[in-house]
Amino acid sequence: MTANAQDEKEAAVTTIREMGWLQGDIVSGADLADHIPQAAVDGVLGGKLPSHWVLISHSCSIHARAYDQAPMVEWIALKMMKKKPLGAYLNSNNPRILQLQLDEKLIFEAKIERRIWTPRSVLQSLKRNEHQKLDSEMIQTLSYWLSHSYNRIAIPDKLVERLKFRNGENIYIGLGVAIDSFLSENAHLLKGAWISFYPKEELLDATPYSVAFRLLIKPKHAAKLNELNTKLQEATNLDASEIEGLDIDECLITPLQDFTMLDAEDFTHYNSSDWLSLAEEDEGEGEGEGEGE
Structure with missing residues (x-):
């Protein structure tokens, strides 16, 4: 590695730390367009960028002092929808779908498979979305959901x-x-x-x-x-x-x-929806959906 390349990595770490990026920070959907391969857009996102992205890497990884300890960061797509939340999708109840209630009839919806990685250095060129933010309780719920999304209850x-x-x-x-x-x-x-x-x-x-x-x-x-x-x-x-x-x-x-x-x-x-989630997803899909700005 050249000295210049190492200097750039160290500078990126410093800048990211100064910008204060943390798990739960949100950027607009188009902000990552230049950093995602088209194959990922087609395969993971169905060919369409989401309304927003939320940074889901742990904050300790985002701020790792050595760039090569965590060269990539992970994001999950958020779809803003003008509808009431479905109770089964709140509070990490469903291992595949999470809804975060922003207002009475406004939600963010995340699906566990809609995740992508970008170089950590990309954070230097991004700006947080100041109009849509997750509060501490939402971030806690998101973190719990991510850590337990593939775990099922060991019930006989x-x-x-x-x-x-x-x-x-x-x-x-x-x-x-x-x-x-x-x-x-x-x-x-x-x-x-x-x-x-x-x-x-x-x-x-x-x-x-x-x-x-x-x-x-x-x-x-x-x-x-x-x-x-x-x-x-x-x-x-x-x-x-x-x-x-x-x-x-x-x-x-x-x-x-x-x-x-x-x-x-x-x-x-x-997780109540471990039993009924597939049926509920089929019944609830498309009801009152509409993307917000």
Whole structure:
């Protein structure tokens, strides 16, 4: 490597650090046009640039002191849409699609496969979009979604069959369906959902699984805790035929700060859309969609 090339890399690192680039920063869709191969535009983006990009590399990588430690940075496409969010796509519930609510009827939508890489040095020539920004809670949600997007809950198949199954009319029923519906309707108030179950292995006989659901309310909506808990109890008050093979320890909404590390050891993050996401995507695709500016 020539001295000039090394100097350019060191200068790029300094400039990027001074510009303060961080995970969650947004640029306009056209800003990366000159830095993305046409093959990526066609193959990953369906031939069309998105309305925006969000930087998803970890901030420590963006600011790595040696350029060659992190020569590339990663972006994910954001589609601005004038529509109400779908609850199943909020709060990292869906491993493939994330919606971030900007306003009552304005969202950013990200799909996990719509990701590209550019040289880190490109950041020097870019400007953040000052009209559209993610707040700290949105960035936290985005980061969590990215880190868990390919992880599925390790729930035994026999437990899944007891949580969600078809009745005689070929309609899905069960405790899992009731929880999923509640999460979809109240996703804007909740930070996430967790499930605990025992035993952890497949049960081949009629022995019941003990299950507990813990839903976490966002601090700013804490005043609605009792009201939401009442609604949750009503939603999960099911006929015996719908909870056969289950011993329900609890279905409870608690303040986010009351969910401790000890709880996290016993509970698993619950992605409701792991079960229903494909159907929901087919039904919701195209409804009320329209790109914002």
